[in-house]
Amino acid sequence: MATLTTTGLKREVTQVLRKQGYTVRRNGLFSLKKDELEQRRKLHELAKAERAVSREDFLLDNIELIKTHLIDGSKLEIDKIDPEIIEVQPESNEEKLFRWWNIIWWSLPYERAYGRQMRFVVWDKYHKAPIGLIGLQSPILSWAPRDKYLGIEPDVRDYWVNQSLSAQRIGALPPYNDVLGGKLVSLLMTADVVRDTFQRKYADQKTVIKQRLIPSNLLFITTTGAYGKSSVYNRLKFNNETVAKFIGYTQGTGTFHIPNSLYQDLVKYLEKKGINVKRGYGSGPSRKLRLIDQALQSLGFANGITHGVKRALYLFPLVNNLKEVITDNEEPVWTHRDIREMTDFWRSKWAHPRATKDESYLEFSGDAFIEQTYKDLEKYKQLCPGA
Secondary structure, three states, X not given: OOOXXXXXXXXXXXXXXXXXXXXXXXXXXXXXXXXXXXXXXXXXXXXXXXXXXXXXXXXXXXXXXXXXXXXXXXXXXXXXXXXXXXXXXXXXXXXXXXXXXXXXXXXXXXXXXXXXXXXXXXXXOOOOEEEEEEEEEOOOOXXXXXXXXXXXXXXXHHHHXXXXXXXXXXXXXXXXHHHOHXXXXXXXXXXXXXXXXXXXXXXXXXXXXXXXXXXXXXXXXXEEOOOOOOOOOOOOEEOOEEOOEEEEEOOOEOOOOOOHHHHHHHHHHHHHOOOOOOOOOOOOHHHHHHHHHHHHHHHOOOOOXXXXXXOXXXXXXXXXXXXXXXXXXXXXXXXXXXXXXXHHHHHHHHHHHHHHHOOXXXXXXXXXXXXXXXXXXXXXXXXXXXX
């Protein structure tokens, strides 16, 4: 725990930023030493390590479940891959699989989901293994690139945004990732079953701010490329339809550069200064952004929550006339996407060509992966011994 004086806490924040690869100037500005892909990946390592160490017992307790459903690349038969989309239910094996892989696999650390939430495991019925994960949650209410692109006016923003979700986690797991399984999972995120689940789950709901009753329509999904533009989402099509549209970049703001343990100290620091930090409406990501920005500015860090990593923003329309629905109140013309049809399309367009060109997926070993996971957990404990 940091010393909750201005000097002590400022020193703690400076050390954390430098440990992640930032240069901190005397005027309080901080920036990445090298704005390169590998540096941006390394930038998230501390936050990922903290989350993994804090959940070490869960990760170790479920190793056997993971091993049961982890196949070697040499046993992957591309023509036999048979996906289904399973909604994650509390206390289920799917929930354990989702949580385990969410923490371990991605370099971008897991963040707690807020508001509306739908989680899915894309399951291969033939190989009895998870192909990938889809984690959806309530989106940011005000997001300039999205709102400008769709023509969303401020006075009706809550109405339209609450008919969308943000993909916090979307991607393929090994060995499916090596045959461009990420393309398949991204396609399947737009399947009718996902939209139908939303409609069933959120019927007759009202917006929080204005208490508007909104249709239980999932009109679109947004997501970001972790390190700029995404090779998975770029040129992602199904037949002749563009599935993912690039609509701009984020402003490079967020909270991942402040570990959770340090965040708690920042909140206590604000409380000590007499600032109201109580929960209430806006207790999710917006509250965390606000409090971290307020604390860092108070400590003399000029750019606060501006970490400098700009992410490409993508929009997945689930209606063919999305802009007209929003700006002209047209009735939605829904896309209709079948799991089997999209799988066959992915298999012929991406999976087989990749497997023919690059057979490295055959080398993936489940046992070697589990062994490496144990080593990674030890490394994470050395990175953040106080987590």
